[in-house]
Amino acid sequence: MITFDNVSKLYGDFAALKDLNLSLENGEIFGLIGHNGAGKTTTISLLTSIIEPTTGSISVNGLDLAQNRDAIKKQIAYVPDSPDIFLNLTAREYWQFLANIYGVDQKTAEERIDTLSTLFDIKDRQYETIDSYSHGMRQKTMVIGALIPNPDIWILDEPLTGLDPQASFDLKQMMKEHAQKGKTVLFSTHVLSVAEQLCDRIGILRKGQVIFVGTLEELKVLHPNKDLETIYLELAGRQTEAKVGEHE
Known part of the structure; x- marks a missing residue:
C-alpha cells in the first residue's frame, strides 16, 4: 500500500500540490488524471524521491519514505514524463x-x-x-x-505518449497483468479513454488538489446521463472557471 498523508509541495507561495490524502492498494491500477500543471508529475516526483514534500508524509508498505528512501526506491520502477535522458x-x-x-x-x-x-x-x-x-x-x-x-510498484508518468499502437497495447497488457499479480501500477494520463480502459480507480487533480478519488463507475453515478469527457471538463476543465470576456 502507498499512502500520502496530508502532503503538500510549495514553491514560495505557489502550491504545486496541496493537502494530498490518498491511498493506493496493492493489486490495482490507479490513474492520476488532470490537465497540464494539475499536480500529476509533482505527485509522482514526490513518490520517486525526485523532490521532497514541504509538509506531510508518504509511506510505502508501512515504511516511511523520508526514512527509507533507498529501500523504497528498489521497490519502484519509474518511467519519467520525458524520455530525453x-x-x-x-x-x-x-x-x-x-x-x-x-x-x-x-x-x-x-x-x-x-x-x-x-x-x-x-x-x-x-x-x-x-x-x-x-x-x-x-x-x-x-x-x-x-x-x-x-519491482512490485510501477510508476509511469504519461507512459503511452509517443508509443505506436502495438507498443501501447503491449504495455497496457503488461500493466493489467502486473496488477493481477497483486502488485501496484500508478500512472498519469490526460487521455480519458485510456483511464476508462485500464484503471481500477482514478484520482482527478485540479490546481494541485484532488477533487475526486474512486472508480469510474462511482464518478458516473455522481454525474448521471453524462459521458466521461463532459464530467471531467465540468470538474477540472475551463468550464469551472470564468470564461474569457465574461465580465467585460
Missing part, C-alpha cells in the same frame, strides 16, 4: 546500467532485455545511442529500462 548512452548501456543499480543478475538481465526489446521491436537498434532515436523509440527505451528490474 541519458542521450549519450546506447539503449543497451542504459538497460544494463539500470539492471546493475537494481542488482539484477546478469543472466536474468540478459533474458529480460532480449524479451522486452523484441516485444517492443527495438532489439535490432539497441546498440545505437538514445539521441539518435525518435521520440517513440526513446519512450520504448525508458519503458524497457523500468521493466527490467520488475
Whole structure:
C-alpha cells in the first residue's frame, strides 16, 4: 500500500500540490488524471524521491519514505514524463546500467532485455545511442529500462505518449497483468479513454488538489446521463472557471 498523508509541495507561495490524502492498494491500477500543471508529475516526483514534500508524509508498505528512501526506491520502477535522458548512452548501456543499480543478475538481465526489446521491436537498434532515436523509440527505451528490474510498484508518468499502437497495447497488457499479480501500477494520463480502459480507480487533480478519488463507475453515478469527457471538463476543465470576456 502507498499512502500520502496530508502532503503538500510549495514553491514560495505557489502550491504545486496541496493537502494530498490518498491511498493506493496493492493489486490495482490507479490513474492520476488532470490537465497540464494539475499536480500529476509533482505527485509522482514526490513518490520517486525526485523532490521532497514541504509538509506531510508518504509511506510505502508501512515504511516511511523520508526514512527509507533507498529501500523504497528498489521497490519502484519509474518511467519519467520525458524520455530525453541519458542521450549519450546506447539503449543497451542504459538497460544494463539500470539492471546493475537494481542488482539484477546478469543472466536474468540478459533474458529480460532480449524479451522486452523484441516485444517492443527495438532489439535490432539497441546498440545505437538514445539521441539518435525518435521520440517513440526513446519512450520504448525508458519503458524497457523500468521493466527490467520488475519491482512490485510501477510508476509511469504519461507512459503511452509517443508509443505506436502495438507498443501501447503491449504495455497496457503488461500493466493489467502486473496488477493481477497483486502488485501496484500508478500512472498519469490526460487521455480519458485510456483511464476508462485500464484503471481500477482514478484520482482527478485540479490546481494541485484532488477533487475526486474512486472508480469510474462511482464518478458516473455522481454525474448521471453524462459521458466521461463532459464530467471531467465540468470538474477540472475551463468550464469551472470564468470564461474569457465574461465580465467585460
